[in-house]
Amino acid sequence: MNKFKKIAKWSILAIITVIIVAAIGFKIYTKGYYKADMDTITAIETRLEGSVNSYSDENGMVFLPETSVPKAVIVFYPGGKVECQAYSGLMYEIASRGYICILPRMPENLAFLRINAVEKITANYMDDVDSVKNLDWYIAGHSLGGVAASLYLEDKTDDYAGIILCASYPNADFSDKDIRLLSIYGAEDKVLKADAYENSKAYWPEDSEEYIIEGGIHSFFGCYGIQDGDGTPKISNTEQISETADMIASWIEG
Structure with a gap:
C-alpha cells in the first residue's frame, strides 16, 4: 500500500x-507577439479623417462609415500573435468604402482561444446589432485568424453571406454551403503554407474567388512590420492595404 x-x-x-x-x-x-505600427496606422487614420469613426472597449474595436449608408458588416479576426490594433489601418480603409467593420480583441492575441469573439464584442450592443441585421454580414480573417473564423462560420452559415480570407484558408468544409468566399494573398508571401492552401480549395464553396496582390506579402494585411520568414515586398504597406480594401468592396458589391 x-x-x-x-x-x-x-x-x-x-x-x-x-x-x-x-x-x-x-x-x-x-x-513575443507583433505590435501595431502606430505611425502607419495614424497616417491612414489622418488621411481618412471625417469619413470613418472608430470606437473601442475591452472586447475590441468598431469602425463606422460616416459619409455613406453602410452596405454590409465585416467581422475581422486578427492573425496569430498579432496585436488586434495592427489591423485598424485595414479596417479604416474598408470602412471608408462604406462598410461597418468589427475587430475583436483576442486573448493572448490568438483567435483560436476565442473563436466566438464576434459574440463577445456584440453582446453589449444588441440594439446597434439589431439596427443592421438587414445588412449582409461577412466574417473575415488574416492568417490563423482566418482559419479560426472558418471554424466559427462552420455552424453559422445561415447568419453570414460569406467569408473573406487574407493569406489564409478554411479549416471547415463549405463545399456544399450556399455562401461566398474571397481569398486574397500576396504574390511574395513566404509564410502562407502553399500545400495547405491548395488542399483547402476542396473546402471552398462553389461561389469562390481568388485574388493575388502583385508584390504583396503576408504581413502587409496588417500594420506590424514584417514578420519572421516573410518575403520581400515590392509595394508599400499602405498600398497593399488599400488594394485589399478595394478588392473586398468590389467583391461584395459585385
Missing part, C-alpha cells in the same frame, strides 16, 4: 510539473 501511495504521489507531482512547464512555455510563446 505504501508503495502504491508513493507511486501515486510521484505521478501527481509529475503531472503538475508538466502542466506548469506547459503553461510557462505557452506564456513565453504568446509574449
Whole structure:
C-alpha cells in the first residue's frame, strides 16, 4: 500500500510539473507577439479623417462609415500573435468604402482561444446589432485568424453571406454551403503554407474567388512590420492595404 501511495504521489507531482512547464512555455510563446505600427496606422487614420469613426472597449474595436449608408458588416479576426490594433489601418480603409467593420480583441492575441469573439464584442450592443441585421454580414480573417473564423462560420452559415480570407484558408468544409468566399494573398508571401492552401480549395464553396496582390506579402494585411520568414515586398504597406480594401468592396458589391 505504501508503495502504491508513493507511486501515486510521484505521478501527481509529475503531472503538475508538466502542466506548469506547459503553461510557462505557452506564456513565453504568446509574449513575443507583433505590435501595431502606430505611425502607419495614424497616417491612414489622418488621411481618412471625417469619413470613418472608430470606437473601442475591452472586447475590441468598431469602425463606422460616416459619409455613406453602410452596405454590409465585416467581422475581422486578427492573425496569430498579432496585436488586434495592427489591423485598424485595414479596417479604416474598408470602412471608408462604406462598410461597418468589427475587430475583436483576442486573448493572448490568438483567435483560436476565442473563436466566438464576434459574440463577445456584440453582446453589449444588441440594439446597434439589431439596427443592421438587414445588412449582409461577412466574417473575415488574416492568417490563423482566418482559419479560426472558418471554424466559427462552420455552424453559422445561415447568419453570414460569406467569408473573406487574407493569406489564409478554411479549416471547415463549405463545399456544399450556399455562401461566398474571397481569398486574397500576396504574390511574395513566404509564410502562407502553399500545400495547405491548395488542399483547402476542396473546402471552398462553389461561389469562390481568388485574388493575388502583385508584390504583396503576408504581413502587409496588417500594420506590424514584417514578420519572421516573410518575403520581400515590392509595394508599400499602405498600398497593399488599400488594394485589399478595394478588392473586398468590389467583391461584395459585385
